[in-house]
């Protein structure tokens with residue numbers, strides 16, 4: 057198939073070309089997918105899109121007009137796709153449900169450890185010859201309570217690692233994971249989790265039910281000085297409420313790999329530009345906030361698995377009319 061790959065970075069090209077071999081012809085474009093850039097797919101039967109591409113009704117209509125039959129997401133999340141429009145237009149949507157959950161679980165734990173022991177601050181200090189320890193005091197993870205919201209593939213991985221640290225792990229999920237429970241994870245309500253956890257880590261998909269799950273009332277229920285981690289989707293957190301929580305001290309540490317308005321920022325080098333997002337800039341002013349730019353998935357293993365599954369989705373659609381991991385409209 058001829059496939060237009062949107063939001064291409066050098067690493068996408070490397071891993072996808074290797075996985076495609078001679079099976080598919082890939083046309084890489086650097087543009088982020090919007091209704092305005094969708095016409096770049098002219099001449100291809102398939103489109104490959106990433107997390108911040110806008111696969112909305114207008115973009116899908118353009119795809120329909122130029123003959124695109126399938127959108128293959130190189131991501132697990134599909135909150136950026138208007139599934140009703142795709143169904144109405146008869147365009148198939150496929151995704152990569154599980155590529156390397158360990159990549160995201162391990163990045164989550166990297167944020168927890170860095171924030172707890174102030175590694176981000178120590179790194180900057182030592183480079184300037186400042187070896188003072190004031191302000192770097194951490195706490196032992198051993199014996200702490202970690203609250204995991206969403207114990208699917210990523211959340212379960214975080215639970216396993218944190219149990220290994222000697223933490224008590226409590227969780228909330230609409231469908232509890234029996235494997236997690238067998239490891240010693242205790243399921244509870246969201247309210248109890250928020251009240252008891254020293255560390256709250258979010259691992260749900262972004263849906264109408266989870267949008268702004270962490271808002272001002274939820275923050276008010278948390279322990280004073282709680283560590284809040286979000287490596288799932290930015291929309292799970294009300295950024296304005298979290299900034300207030302940081303100012304009051306209710307939130308003692310904040311680790312983000314995702315951000316509500318990340319489409320305008322992440323995956324680009326904006327180091328020579330003035331960032332216009334005031335809320336994002338405010339977050340960066342707090343020394344107890346650590347933000348990474350949606351890199352949880354970014355390991356060799358994950359990129360390789362994403363590319364292979366994406367090509368398998370395209371091949372099965374081409375030969376059998378149905379992608380391996382096709383989403384129901």
Ligand SMILES: NC(=O)c1ccc[n+]([C@@H]2O[C@H](COP(=O)([O-])OP(=O)(O)OC[C@H]3O[C@@H](n4cnc5c(N)ncnc54)[C@H](O)[C@@H]3O)[C@@H](O)[C@H]2O)c1
Nearest residue numbers: 133206207208209210229230231259260261287288352353
């Ligand atoms: N940062 C990154 O690079 C990166 C990479 C991959 C995935 N993600 C994100 O991580 C999140 C988790 O991914 P996953 O692969 O573990 O997904 P998953 O589908 O395996 O697990 C999600 C879990 O959330 C639960 N859930 C759904 N709605 C809920 C609700 N309202 N309350 C509580 N629990 C709820 C589900 O029952 C499920 O157990 C997703 O948002 C995904 O988009 C981020």
